[in-house]
Structures are given as C-alpha cells and as structure tokens.
Amino acid sequence: MEIHNIIFSGSAALSILEPDSLTPNNLDVYAPLGTMGLVHAFLSQHTSYIKFNNRHTGWQDANDSYAADGTADTGINKVAFYRHALTNSILNIIKTSHAIPTAAIFKFHSTFVMDYLTCNALVSAYPRMTADHAGLVNTTTPDLSYCMVRCLVKYGVRGFNALDRAYDWENRTHDRNSYGYC
Template identity: 30%
Template sequence: MYDQTQLTNCTDHEDDQFYPDLFASDSEDSEMPHVSRTGEPSKYLTHVDPHEIEMRVKRQLTLAGVEPNRTLEKLRLTRSVISGSTMIPILLDSKFKPNDLDVYANEQGGEDMLAHMHDEEEFKSVKTIESSAASYTRILRIHWLVKEDNLVNLIIVPDDNPMVAIFHFHSTIVMNCLTGYGVFCAYPALTLNRKSISNTGVFHTDESRRRADTCYTKYISRGIEHQSHLRHHGRWAHHQCGTDKSCPATIRSMHDEESLWIGLPSVVGVGREQAAYNNVESVIWSLGGWECSPTRHYNMTTTVSVPIATREIVPELEDIDSVEHEGEDDLLLVSRSSTL
C-alpha cells in the first residue's frame, strides 16, 4: 500500500525517479533540433511521430496505475486534463517516472472523474485538501487517491476550462497538459529545448516562493535549464519584450501559432494536430513578473476565458472589459462581459 506519510501539501512530489544521463543539454545557440516549423504558420511539429507520442502517453498512464484508453475516454467525457511532471517524459522522452498523476477537472467533471477513479480504476480516497488550507492559486480542492504504490491528485478548479490552471503554475516547463484528444505545450521553443523561466506573477507569499524554489531545484536536477527571466537564456538575450512568443509579457492564446498541439492518432486520426476540447472556453494569458523593456513594469499573471468562436483572436490590453482581484493572494484575473 502507498505510505500516507509520503503525502505532502505539494502535488508535485520530489522523489520522482529520474535518470539524468537521458537528458542531454542543448547549446545556447541551438536552433531547436527537436522541433521543425511546418508550412502552416499556426503549428510546431516535433520530429517524433504522433504515434510515438501516443505510445508515451499510454506508457505514462499505465505507470500511474490507470488504464490508458479508459482514462482518455473519461478525460474527453469530463473535459478534464492531466498536467504536471507526467508531461515531461511524454514531450521529452525522458526516463524518469513521476511519483503521481495530476488530473485537473472543473466541479461538474470532477464528480464524474472521482467516481471513475473509485469504481473503474480502484483508487481509494485518503485525504481532501480545501483551497483555504493551502496557498493554491486557481484551485478549489485536491482529492488524494491511492492504489498500492500509485497516487492520483484530482485537482478541482473553479473554471469551466481546467487548462486555466496551468498558466498559474510556477514555471513554463510545466505549462503542458494532456486532453482526451492529445498533447498541449504552451511554450514549445523553451520546453522542447529543456529550458524554463519563472512565472513570478503568481508568487504572493514567502511560502509560495519557497515552494517554487524547491520545484526549480528539482527540475534543474532533471536537466532543465531554469532561469528567473527569459533574457538570461542566451538565445533570448535581446528579444523584443511583449512580442516574442516566449516572453512572459506577451499576450498568448492557446490557439495561436506558437501553441503546440499533437493529436493522438487513434483518437483524432492520422495527421491531425488539433486536440483541444471544442465545448469549453478558450484561454488567453500573459505571465507575470518584471517586463524586459526599459520601463520595467511589474505584471501579474493574467488569464482570460473567451467564447470558442473568438478563440483565434488575441486581444490588446485595452480590449479587456473588467479586472477582478481574486482572493486574499490578490491574483489578477481578467474576465470578459462580451465577445471580442
């Protein structure tokens, strides 16, 4: 049985198994050997066949103690996503085994997913953490479920689209997820070259910064080159702030030309990259922290949910209708009262 004493307030455990020799570092002036531009202006493609990506997905789900096809179907039915450390061996083909599986669901989908984990996957609930008991951002509660040595964190979020949560993570290296249709990567130019930057706009307490530093140390030990700011990565030393798609100050959309989607061939068909849910709102975001420009303004991490019909449009800042401060941690959340 899983030792409950191993459970901590961090959903990303630090005792994941990792084999650093399989994480070779790229040089600063590398032109992304793992990535190629297609003739389509809206997509990246890895040199790995989508069938290989699907094989990695199913391997990681099996290692996590869940049946792959059944789990992918339940993700589709509940519009849930899997994120966290599980996505690293899927995108980078590293050989470490994450010690848990992080599933993100909205409130309605979360009820169905919890029942699925109990009835179909035979996990048992051992603890539930409410957001008021921990410094989580954009999270309502976390259900800890165990089966033998496997741990699943079912994370319930207040947003209709659970993908909103990933843009409030501590750094870009974990801004990836698995939908029921395929894989999403928000910052492929960084992630696929094993590079990462901090999302400092979500740090509002000393405790949140301490926890983030612990995570940075862990990913650095896995061969990820992490920096506090994009300009500290050589290739981006003189990038244009607010324009470069890897810049945290740039307004991004999950359907813009930089976002990487890889569809699972057995689900969406061969050659199809789009793997987003069509029945949830799209997400537009910018990350927080100090701008790279001489004015050096400090921004909060911002997310915007927009109707599906407008998901290809990235708004200018002046198009935002309203700004709310969510909770005591003063997270800046932007909402819209009309279509763009």
C-alpha cells in the same frame, strides 16, 4: 476525459514531451470546477484507486505544493489523492477553480511545466524552451514562496533551468521558419 473536459498535466505530460528527462512518480489529473464528484464516483466504481489522506504521501503540505506562489490565484481549488490498491501508483485529482482546467496550467510556477494532455492532443505552451530544458519563472512578486522554490528545485534537479527573463535563454536566435509550431 472528453465528456468532462479533464486534462492530465505535471511531470507525466512533461515526460511525454521530454522522455529522457524524468520519470514521473504520479499522475496529475485536472478536473474542471463542478466535476470532482463525478471523477470520484468513476474512480470508486470502475477502478482500484482508493482515496487517501495526503499526509500519507510523506509531504506535510502536499496540498500546498500546487500553489504558484503564496499570494496569487493558482487556479486550483482542492487536491484529492488516490492510490491504486495493487500497484500503489498515485493519482492527484486536482479540482480547478474554473470551468476550463487549462486556466490552472498557465498559472504554474514555471513555463517548462505548462504542458498538458487532452483527450485528443498533447500541448506545450513553450515547446522550444521546454526542449532546451529552460523556462521562465511565473510569479507576481520577486519574493518566491517556500512551495514555489521547492518546485523550482525539484525541476532543477531534473535538469531544467529556471530563468527570470526570456533574454537569459541561450537560444535567442530563433528561426520561425524552422519549427512547425510557429
């Protein structure tokens, strides 16, 4: 992680922040531009993870599910899927379109998934909103794509409320002195 600036994000990072809210069914690994081959070599040589075609995940458009909306730059170049030979656990290796993988994190569909794990830190861009299971929809257009709606529904079922504007957040009386991250 440290050598190649790889980060973990998605449901796994959110489950660390909010352990009672969800159980992740995979692990999203964000590899900076230029490191995908190194990640593949490591997984092939040192683990029991085997690369497989995304059609086997059960989603016809698995690669598209990482899009923020249909027109915006998502910060994501490609997704490769790996399954563990013994446990069947899934790794989604996401090649970012930038040398800094966090660029993709801040282009996610909503703020409640703008969380990630580095080699030495757990980061939440919106910790109080995430703790309140609320987040802002992150889009450049009022018309949401099918993929974006599907992502919002996925987290809505998990108890997260997607908001169009910060004013709609019920916790408007935020005391900056009460929280260590302010």
